[in-house]
Amino acid sequence: MKVTGAALPFLPLCRNLLPSRLAGLSLALLKATALEIAILAGHLLLYPSGITQERRTTPALPAQAQDTPRLPTEAKPPVVLLHGFIDNRSVFVLLRRSLAQHGRHQIESLNYSPLTCDIRAAAELLGRHIEGICERTGSRQVDIVGHSLGGLIARYYVQRLGGDLRVRTLVTLGTPHSGTRVVPLANAHPIVRQMRPGSPVLEELARPAPGCRTHFVSFWSDLDHLMDPLETACIDHPDLMAQNVRVSGIGHLALPVHPAVATGIRQALDTARTGAEADAQAGGLTVA
Secondary structure, three states, rough: OOEEEEEEOOOOOOOOHHHHHHHHHHHHHHHHHHHHHHHHHHHHHHHHHHOOOOOOOOOOOOOHHHHOOOOOOOOOOOOEOOOOOOHHHHHHHHHHHHHOOOOOEEEEEEOOOOOOHHHHHHHHHHHHHHHHHHHHHOOOOOOEEEHHHHHHHHHHHHHOOOOOEEEEEEEEOOOOOOOOOOOOOHHHHHHHHHOOOOOOOHHOOOOOOOOOOOEEEEEEEEOOOOOOOEEEEEEOOOOOOOEEEEEEOOOOOOOOOOOHHHHHHHHHHOOOHHHHHHHHHHOOOOOO
């Protein structure tokens, strides 16, 4: 199995819960809850700014190079950010800034409609978006960072729609890879039902995926209130090259905004391999 486990070194780890540490756990939970509330409040203020699709432009070439064909940039592919359920691109304001400050100058976000009722349809939209990015930038591949449902949509594109040809690395943040049981009343929404354990979509993702070229890195939190069980945010598939990275002390909403997680994401993307290198190095990524 090509699944490896790792812990994010920038955050305290939650080990065996001995009785003497229960008080510490309760304090950590209170801190995480307070942080989630603060992030939610800030995100509600930013939400209107991310409702519309971002303007997509092709970087201008220098005047003397206008007639020179652009060559694919393989060192640092474009990064595509994909938000979660009933959200938009505004959730990635801080992560986008962090990536840009560390050399990622081609970053694009995709808004899919909150009325989307099918992961498959959203994955097809993502595929068209990525083809457009590759055409505009001259890149052969992209990297994707998906939060929550966004990670599941991107994974479906990679595994079921041939997206492994285009996606070098897929980073997921709090994504219910094997289904979550939280908030049963939310089953009224079709896409929520697709995120339940045993749904047809998740059964499709559990099927064999031999030769999948994409590297997967899944960040999961031991205080994620939307993952039930918590380990559902881990990838466990015999055909996928994947690493599961555990973080502690933060909740679901904090994953795309916490600076330590942003550092881990940058490291995961910077240590990724493409093409023949990926085939030769059939192990997980290392975040250290």
